[in-house]
Amino acid sequence: MTGRGAVLVVDDEAAVRSSAAEWLALSGFAVATADGAGAAEAELAGRPFDVVVTDLRMPGGDGMAVLDTVARLEPDLPVVLLTGHGDVGAAVEAMRRGAHDFLEKPYDADHLVAVLDRAVRQRRLAAELGRLRAGAGDRRAIEDRLVGTSAAIAELRERVLQLAGIDVDVLVVGETGTGKEIVARALHDLGPRSAGSFVAINCAAVPESVFESEIFGHVRGAFTGAAADRVGKLAFASGGTVFLDEIESMPPALQAKVLRAIQERLVEPIGGNRQVALDVRFVAATKVDLLAESQAGRFRADLYYRLATVELAIPPLRARRDDIALLYRKFLGDAERRFGLGARPPTAADLAEIEVRPWPGNVRELKAQAERAALAMHRPPRPAAPDARLSLPDEVARFEALRIREALEAAGWSTAEAAERLGLPRRTLNEKIARYGLKRAV
Structure with a gap:
């Protein structure tokens, strides 16, 4: 819908309807009019509107009747009431029943336009949210996960859809709270590995003393307390995706071993002599400039370049x-x-x-x-x-x-x-x- 929005003006006085319609049309709205609740219902059934403006006191069906009609036909359609000073109590009741706003007569025309702009904006936001939920297939899935209409998020959605079907390792970069794991899960769920496991590893949360055992696994007797063989998270994710969150926090001593596993797609459990083949996709995430970290010597440059085959940047809010x-x-x-x-x-x-x-x-x-x-x-x-x-x-x-x-x-x-x-x-x-x-x- 173009312009400022489509408005239905409901008033039993022809001169008032005409005056309001003329001003709103000059202000950029598409305007239709009705002389009462019955005519308003016919208009609402025949074409879409962004907002309804109705007089509260009208013979043969007042503004409350219009509000009830809108609630029955299109509950999300905002209704703005025009009321006399003595009808404020009724307007308050209408607000409780779902009216968007009310203005006392005589109202300022510019104020009415401002109220309608807000109502139209709210209406279109609701419609856009509905549209995001009404898609189909992968596009619907990605739009439900990465919600927004901005150019930045639309571009990110397209990149995720493109990369989901390509079995390539990805580095996701974004500030805290931007949704890095959501992007990683979308890459997994919308790709050919969706039937496999999605194994998330927070590199900052696993103690260094057990990191190697958790990631690579161990065999029985490899160390005190190793009473049985343990499959590491990388091998457990076979056929699926490994998500290395906060990769910048990975202990330096382990970065070389993880690099080897990523490069060769092989892992050797602690205490074992047999290498286990890995059939996984790696998605890593960081909230820092990993290239700068590698140049400063705080992160292995070769691991950075191996992870950053493809880099996805998530925009901050x-x-x-x-x-x-x-x-x-x-x-x-x-x-x-x-x-x-x-x-x-x-x-x-x-x-x-x-x-x-x-x-x-x-x-x-x-x-x-x-x-x-x-x-x-x-x-x-x-x-x-x-x-x-x-x-x-x-x-x-x-x-x-x-x-x-x-x-x-x-x-x-x-x-x-x-x-x-x-x-x-x-x-x-x-x-x-x-x-x-x-x-x-x-």
Whole structure:
């Protein structure tokens, strides 16, 4: 879909419909109109839209009826309500039932455009996420693993697909948290060795004293405690893939032996006299400049050149900011399903806030944040008093207090972060916190 997006304007007054349609068309939107809920349903059934703008009060089917129609026909389609000052309580209820936003009349036309831009963006992000999940075969598999629309991640996907079918050793380079093991598993799962084992070895986590035995294996009696033969991880992976993670941490004394195993595809267990042939693919990963490490004498240059036959560089998250919101929505949905929570899409303010953060921990940090947010968003609010009959100002105040508490909990009770999420000056937020007596649970 081109332009700023397709908008359906629903209002029973012809002059209002015409005026809104003209302004939105001049602003770059494709616009259709309807004079009520029935006409809106016909329009929605006939063509796709990115967002619906509807008046709340209309005879013969009001904005709530339009909201219900959208929920039935296309639940992900955002709805923006236009309401008079006296209808704020109804608008609050509509927000609870899934409306994207509401504006009080008379509204500022530029403000409406800004709200619609955010809604269209959220709609298209959801559609892109759906598209990534709707592919087929290997392309679907790689798009589900390496999610994003940026040029950097698209190029990486193509390289992984190309290399998966070629039985060549690969060096994966990327910062902590960028997904090096995900790339390695994709190379294995989408290639001819997928029926074999994927054996991951973290070179930084295996103690040097047992490294050689773990990797190459040993025969019975090779050393004290070797009560039986042990197949090493390299031989165990026969027919599959060996993933050497954090290869830069491999003990220097063992680098020569690993180089020989990679070059000759042979391994000799400790204490044994018989060499075992290796039918494996090696994928190594590093978070450092391995060439610079080898030039500085901290890593064997011959091992580096043997590993780097093909090098795959994973971009850090800061180099693919267009993917941040899409990844966040995916991780949030994954967390909700894993924790057994109902689906609650992030707000436009949430997405705007996460897109500007530096994310030094890359995708891993973003995923952890999404999981924390999923739990915070579904924390039950404090129940209202039984049979409470609140006035409209009290109802609005209760809703405002709830929103502020949710933002504070999602921000770990950082008032600076919560103020940014809510779009409020920090001083105003502090005043409201004091007014509503909001306190962090002990």
